[in-house]
Amino acid sequence: MAGKERRLPVAGRIEPEVNRYYAKVAKRYTAAGIAALIVFLLYVAAVAVFASDSITTENLSYLVRDFGTAADDTTRDFSRIVYNGSSATSFAWFRGGLAVCSPDSYRYFDKNGLSVAADPLNFADPVMVPGEKYMLIYDMGGTGWAVYNQLTRIVSREADERIIAADIASDGSVVMVTRSRDTRYVVSLYNAAFNRTMLSYKDSYVLAAAISGDGEQFLVASASPSTTDFDCEIELIRRGEDTPLARDVLSHTMPLMARATEEGFVILCDTAVLYYDEYGVRQNSVSLSGMTLKYADIASGRVALAGQVNALGSEHRILVLDDAGSPLCDQTLHQRVAGVSMGRNIADALCYVRSADTVLRIGPDGTETAYTPENGEIIGLVPLTSGALVCQKSAAWQIFTGSPDS
Numbered sequence: 376m377a378g379k380e381r382r383l384p385v386a387g388r389i390e391p392e393v394n395r396y397y398a399k400v401a402k403r404y405t406a407a408g409i410a411a412l413i414v415f416l417l418y419v420a421a422v423a424v425f426a427s428d429s430i431t432t433e434n435l436s437y438l439v440r441d442f443g444t445a446a447d448d449t450t451r452d453f454s455r456i457v458y459n460g461s462s463a464t465s466f467a468w469f470r471g472g473l474a475v476c477s478p479d480s481y482r483y484f485d486k487n488g489l490s491v492a493a494d495p496l497n498f499a500d501p502v503m504v505p506g507e508k509y510m511l512i513y514d515m516g517g518t519g520w521a522v523y524n525q526l527t528r529i530v531s532r533e534a535d536e537r538i539i540a541a542d543i544a545s546d547g548s549v550v551m552v553t554r555s556r557d558t559r560y561v562v563s564l565y566n567a568a569f570n571r572t573m574l575s576y577k578d579s580y581v582l583a584a585a586i587s588g589d590g591e592q593f594l595v596a597s598a599s600p601s602t603t604d605f606d607c608e609i610e611l612i613r614r615g616e617d618t619p620l621a622r623d624v625l626s627h628t629m630p631l632m633a634r635a636t637e638e639g640f641v642i643l644c645d646t647a648v649l650y651y652d653e654y655g656v657r658q659n660s661v662s663l664s665g666m667t668l669k670y671a672d673i674a675s676g677r678v679a680l681a682g683q684v685n686a687l688g689s690e691h692r693i694l695v696l697d698d699a700g701s702p703l704c705d706q707t708l709h710q711r712v713a714g715v716s717m718g719r720n721i722a723d724a725l726c727y728v729r730s731a732d733t734v735l736r737i738g739p740d741g742t743e744t745a746y747t748p749e750n751g752e753i754i755g756l757v758p759l760t761s762g763a764l765v766c767q768k769s770a771a772w773q774i775f776t777g778s779p780d781s
Contacts, residue, residue: 452486452761452762452773452776453473453486453488453759453764453771453772453773454486454487454488455488455770455771455772456473456475456484456488456764456770456771456772457488457769457770458475458482458484458490458769458770458771459769460475460477460754460766460767460768460769461477461768462754462768463477463478464476464477464754464755464766464768465477465501465502465503465755466755466756466757466764466766466771467503467505467510467757468505468719468757468758468759468764469483469503469505469510469525470505470508470525471485471486472484472485472486472491472525473757473764473771474503474505474510475771476496476501476503476512477496477501478496478497478498478499478500478501479495479496479497480493480494480495480496481493481494481496481501481512481521481523482494483510483523483525491525491526492523492525492526492527492528494521494523494527494528496512496519496521497519498512498513498514498517498519499514499515499516499517500514500515500516500517501513501514501515502514502515502541504541504542504543506543506544506545507545507588508524508545508546508547509522509523509524509529509543509547510522510523510524510543511541511542511543511549513538513541513551514538515538515539516537516538516539517537517538518533518534518535518536518537518538519531519532519533519534520532520533520534520538520541520549520551522543522547522549522569529547530569532569534551534553534563535553535561536553536554536555536556536561537553537554538551538552538553539552539553539554539560539581539582540552540581540582540583540584541584542584542585542586542593542633542634542635543586544586544587544588544589544590544635545588545589545590546567546589546590547566547567547568547569547590548564548565548566548567548586548590549564549565549569549586550562550563550564550565550584550585550586550593551563551564551565551584552581552584552595555576557576558576558577558578559577559578559579559580559581560576560577560579560580560581560597561574561575561576561577562574562575562576562577562581562584562593562595563575564586564593564614566590567590572614572615573614573615575595575612575617577595577597579597579598579599579600579608580597580598580599580605581595581596581597582596582597582598582629582630582631583595583596583630583631583632583633583642584596584633585633585634585635585640586635587635587640587653588635588637590614591613591614592611592612592613592614592620592653593611593612593614594609594610594611594612594633594635594640594642594651594655595609595610595612596608596609596630596633596642597609597610597630598629598630599624601626601627604626604627605627605628605629606624606625606626606627606628607624607625607628607629607630607642607644608622608623608624609621609622609623609624609625609630609642609649609651609655610622610655611640611651611654611655619655620654620655621651621654621655621656622655623651623655623657625644625647625649627646628644628645628646628647629644629645629646630642630643630644631643631644631645631668631671632671632673634673634676636675636676636698637675637676637698638652638653638658638676638698638699639651639652639653639654639655639658641673641676641678641698643671643673643678643680644663645663645668646662646663646664647660647661647662647663648660648661648663648678648680648696648700650698650699650700658699658700659699659700660700661696661700663680663682663694665684665692666680666682666683666684666692666694667682667683667684668680668681668682669681669682669683669691669712670712670713670714670715671715672715672716672717672726673717674717674718674719674758675698675717675719676697676698677695677696677697677698677703677717677721678694678695678696678717679693679694679695679715679716679717679718679725679726680692680693680694680695680696680715681693681712681714681715681728682694684707688711689709689710689711690707690708690709690710691707691708691710691711691712691728692705692706692707692708693705693706693707693708693715693726693728693737695717695725695726695737697721703721703725703739704725704726704737704741706737706741708728708735710730711730712728712729712730713729713730713731713753714728714729714756715727715728715729716729716756716757716758716763717758718758719758719759719760720759720760720761721739722739723738723739723760723761723762724736724737724738724739724758724762724763724775725737725738725739725741727756727758727763729753729756730753731752731753732747732748732752732753733745733746733747733753734746734747734753734756734763734765734774734775736763736775744775746765746774746775748765748767751767751768752767752768753765753766753767754766754767754768755771757771759773761775761776762774762775762776763775
């Protein structure tokens with residue numbers, strides 16, 4: 376019939392075409408995968424049985440030491456950061472976020488205000504030393520020290536004696552100065568695995584130390600008693616060598632702070648700022664005569680200083696030097712000062728000067744812009760690429776987000 380459907384016969388099943396060569400290859404890879412899994416499980420079992428002593432929290436933390444070390448250098452603004460602080464809390468910029476340290480805890484916050492890392496401490500006087508990749512925290516006058524990345528604590532150690540000063544390199548090498556019972560001071564060098572590789576005893580009073588970015592050489596600044604005063608002794612030491620690469624002595628000078636720079640080292644003394652190249656040769660010396668040094672900050676080789684110029688403390692000289700010692704700013708403020716911070720981006724701000732309730736930004740052209748919070752005491756300030764974080768006991772937020780003239 377014309378309207379009746381006509382069904383065509385269809386094969387019951389269609390056999391896929393099989394390439395025998397690729398089938399054999401697939402079987403071989405499957406067998407290799409099963410064999411690799413068995414070997415891995417046997418390895419894990421052997422490690423658990425024969426090397427269980429090496430499976431520690433510290434070793435696992437060391438395994439992830441470089442996780443999350445990509446700094447957030449974007450210029451987007453910070454959100455409000457909330458924490459539990461006190462007058463003993465200190466603050467530092469570290470890899471694009473805010474590090475907050477108090478005697479009982481360390482916390483790291485990202486730009487969104489989220490707590491990325493938190494760790495309990497038991498330090499009487501914690502000092503933070505932010506490096507390019509790692510954060511070093513040590514107990515000034517105590518024996519404890521620890522190293523962190525953005526995510527976690529990598530290592531926690533106890534020094535043999537009381538810690539006086541310390542610095543950390545980009546690769547994790549650490550130079551540490553401790554006070555010894557036998558001699559006055561001991562300078563120790565730790566490699567990137569945090570094992571002590573060098574030990575040097577000093578009869579003079581070591582007050583500052585700094586290590587180069589690659590960890591291959593370090594500088595030690597000491598005060599040596601002279602006939603009527605102290606002399607400043609600067610020694611540059613190369614890793615693995617007993618004899619100093621260079622030595623410099625300045626009369627009637629006391630070292631206070633030392634930092635490594637791209638070109639060498641900068642040392643802050645009570646009477647001058649000293650600049651050295653990578654070979655330990657002094658390149659410049661800037662006198663601080665006419666001012667009683669009160670506050671100082673060093674960042675990227677640039678130095679910001681606040682010195683009292685009258686007996687009442689109502690006038691302060693603000694001096695900012697570039698990484699070669701040339702003045703970027705030298706002016707007098709007719710007010711009391713509680714701290715000074717070097718700007719991270721000198722095109723945005725040369726420095727920040729703070730009092731108990733006000734922050735003053737000095738722009739690249741010397742103009743001054745003030746910020747006063749509605750209430751609360753300012754206990755810290757952290758310069759950023761654009762603006763700064765003003766820190767109170769319970770929160771920090773970004774200020775001066777516009778141009779220096781805004």
